[in-house]
Amino acid sequence: MHRLLAKQLKRANLSLEQLPEQLQTLLLNVDQAYQQGDEDRRLLERSLDLMSEEMVAQNNQLSQRLVTLNTTLDAIQDAVIVVDKQGHYLTYNQPAKALFNIDSSFSNTLNEASLLESLGAKLEVPGDLLGILHPLEDNKQAELVGVLSLRQAKYLEYCSRPKMIDGELAGRVWSFRDITELKRKEAQIRFQACHDALTGLPNRQLFVDRLEQALLQKKRQTAPLAVMFLDLDHFKDVNDLLGHEVGDKLLCTVAKRIETCLREQDTLARFGGDEFILLLDTISDENEALVVANRILTALSKPYDELSDQIKISSSIGIAYAPRHGRNVEDLTRKADMAMYQAKALGRNTFASFQPKMEAQALYRLSLEARLRAAVQNQELELYFQPKLHTREMRLIGFEALIRWHCPEHGIVSPGEFIPIAEQSDLILDIGEWVLNEACRQLVKWRELGHDQIGMAVNLSVKQIHQPNFIDSIAALMEEYQIPDGLLELEITESMVIDNIDTTIAVLEALRQMGVKVAIDDFGTGYSSLNYLRQLPADTLKIDQSFVAALHDSPSDLEIIKTIIAVAHTLNFMVIAEGVEDLKTLNILSEVNCDEVQGYLLSRPMPAELVESFLQPAHINRLYEALNS
């Protein structure tokens, strides 16, 4: 029986058995109801216990999640701030604290308005804040994304999202990311894409952009603009002889020197190698560009610390003007380039403005170069030989090898025309090698015919003597053809010596040690400085034919020749005069002690097969007789 019922019966001093049957049944029903009530309560208590256990577990889980969330928030580098619908701070992370100087003791008083105020104060242009918030005026649930320019060249990327609960706006989450470094790298990449890494100058692409812009603006103006193409003279020698590091330093110095000659509005770009290009788009007339070009030439031809005295650097500048020579980038740069070639052809260290005839010349040069390349392979080149005479002994001493080109389209092309073109490319190296081999082969042939005292003079180009293997290649030739000492003479021009005096001296010394004679060609047309003449390891000075041509009518030329001979003999050089066309000139040269002569008087340059008959004793004797008459 349920304890409560038993207690009641006991308190009334009754026992169930004493009660009438009907009452007994009722009490048994009550007993059952008590039992059921107890059972129900037990079940309820059990389920309450379970529920509260579950709630505690969930609460624990929630607190753990909150810790994770807060730690995550603090761990991310973006500043995050969550506000409620009224704009009060709900939460924020450490980076937000640092970014907005949030003091935790005051944070509960802070709200979105103060956040925005603090943000506005950081902006480079505080008024930009209105623009950022503008979308919220029409739509409170708008998402805001963008980049803010802060003071001190800093950048902040922001994102603001509405917090929605059951479709209702419940607040906002703001996040901010410092993208200053990213922006700096972006700017660096953009800079690198349009600037030259070595000098920091604009590169070709940026130059083209600026020229395009300038040409667009010029459409509305009458003043011209100038494009200048600048190429350093002899820069390759710097790299070859002093190394690329010195070459790089020199290019930076050159860039700085050019900049000092320009105005801020002008553009100086590096096109690569030793080529620079300039845009002068604020000149009032074309003459202004010439003044600038002159200034640059002077600045660049001054000595360079990087080079000591070994190599002289100068520049050649070509100029084209818009609108006179073109209205687009392609035309102007091409024509400035052509004019630059003209400046080189004029002897370097000078400038030239574009002229329409240069276009035809450039085309001719190009096609000539292409044909010349094939000519080397197609055996269209031939050596002619011009005799040289010892004046006092009236004795034939040798020949000068002079190249000829039998061009199928143009007939015989003069070396004066094609050698300068070959010299602009490496073609001159192939041609030079061929000439040296052919001349030596011919010399051996004459020696085999018994003319063993005959010498051979060969002209060299500047590129040949600066080849690293040049000395070895000459030694190999001497060995291969078994040429006795003193029979091979190499002619280099005065300007080749002057341009690179120290290196050239070393090369000439090495040649002479091998038994090769050295002649300085075209003497008198260049610097003719006694100072360098003293240092030159050479055997012969060859007086340029321009002094010889009118010798008998020109007392001043005669005086020059006498002086050259006197100086040359003092320095132990032999002297040869070229371009001797008549007996009168020969006699004068003989009288002034010119050691050797060469010219049409003896013979025009002739092919090898004619040399053999020229060398016949009968012919030689007739020649001597004629010269003695």
Ligand SMILES: Nc1nc2c(ncn2[C@@H]2O[C@H](COP(=O)(O)O[C@H]3[C@@H](O)[C@H](n4cnc5c(=O)[nH]c(N)nc54)O[C@@H]3COP(=O)(O)O)[C@@H](O)[C@H]2O)c(=O)[nH]1
């Ligand atoms: N690097 C090389 N240069 C070479 C080679 N062959 C020739 N050249 C150079 O080309 C220039 C022109 O040469 P060319 O047309 O052969 O003229 C030479 C003679 O033919 C000419 N000459 C000779 N005698 C007389 C004369 O009495 N009167 C007169 N008006 N002209 C004459 O003079 C040129 C002599 O040349 P150089 O002695 O070398 O100064 C010329 O610069 C050649 O050097 C080559 O193989 N490689």
